[in-house]
Amino acid sequence: MAKTKSSTSTRRDFLKLSGIGTAAGAAVIAGVQKPAEAAVRPEKVSAGYRETAHVKTAYALSRF
Amino acid sequence: MTETARSLVSEEDAVRAHWYGLLAHFLARPPSQDSLEIARGLEGDDTPLGKSVAAFAAAARVATVETADDEFHNLFYGVGRGELVPHGSFYLTGFLNEKPLSQLRVDLAQLGVARADEVKEPEDHVAALCDVMAGMIRGDFGPACHLERQVEFFDRHMAPWVVKFFEDLEGAKASTLFMPLGAIGRQFMEIEIESFRMLG
Numbered sequence A: 001m002a003k004t005k006s007s008t009s010t011r012r013d014f015l016k017l018s019g020i021g022t023a024a025g026a027a028v029i030a031g032v033q034k035p036a037e038a039a040v041r042p043e044k045v046s047a048g049y050r051e052t053a054h055v056k057t058a059y060a061l062s063r064f
Numbered sequence B: 001m002t003e004t005a006r007s008l009v010s011e012e013d014a015v016r017a018h019w020y021g022l023l024a025h026f027l028a029r030p031p032s033q034d035s036l037e038i039a040r041g042l043e044g045d046d047t048p049l050g051k052s053v054a055a056f057a058a059a060a061r062v063a064t065v066e067t068a069d070d071e072f073h074n075l076f077y078g079v080g081r082g083e084l085v086p087h088g089s090f091y092l093t094g095f096l097n098e099k100p101l102s103q104l105r106v107d108l109a110q111l112g113v114a115r116a117d118e119v120k121e122p123e124d125h126v127a128a129l130c131d132v133m134a135g136m137i138r139g140d141f142g143p144a145c146h147l148e149r150q151v152e153f154f155d156r157h158m159a160p161w162v163v164k165f166f167e168d169l170e171g172a173k174a175s176t177l178f179m180p181l182g183a184i185g186r187q188f189m190e191i192e193i194e195s196f197r198m199l200g
Helices: A005-017 A023-040 A053-062 B003-008 B011-028 B033-040 B048-062 B065-076 B088-093 B099-111 B126-138 B147-157 B162-171 B178-197
Strands: A049-051
Touching (some): B011 B126, B011 B178, B033 B048, B048 B178, B065 B178, B088 B099, B099 B126, B099 B147, B126 B162
């Protein structure tokens, strides 16, 4: 999958116009992640694995 | 993440990680009071995605932790089964724990990601996949993954079903707070798919 510089910059331009950079949104969304990571990401590393806490949390709530 | 890896993440890509993080955050568990407060403070703009963000903030303003918790369980973990099953394998095959999940496990092992020991929930939960994408972009699992690797993972494990899932979330009977979140997810994933296509 050879990529040219132009396809990369086309993508960047598209992303800029897409609304994902919505200033307020992006800034506050960054704020969302801080408590999430602090509160529910134990960042446990065992046997070379990083564990994703979201799977764990979803399970805890699932009442299976 | 090392500073070197961090500096390699472009501004656009850092923003993508935020969106994946937002989706993972609200789809992994019912929102806490803090999460609702943050959602209430989100501001949109005139883009379609921005309008959905504004709608999500408005829905969060009339939600409480209790109503959001009820909604979450009715959507995903209702009696017997919730209205939606947020797992890739289910969307692709009609059953949990089918072949798409085993393929995902191979790829997660290569990334060095595993679920916690006590977890029984399959890894193809939409929140987990969004979390993995955010981690690949940010470099949580080592050096930030090159875009090619992100595209490969997304194409294999998310693109075939994730837009349909978010459409279903948007249209679910139980969705009030999660209706605009479904719209955000659908629109963001459509943007991802389109932007990846440009790399062709």
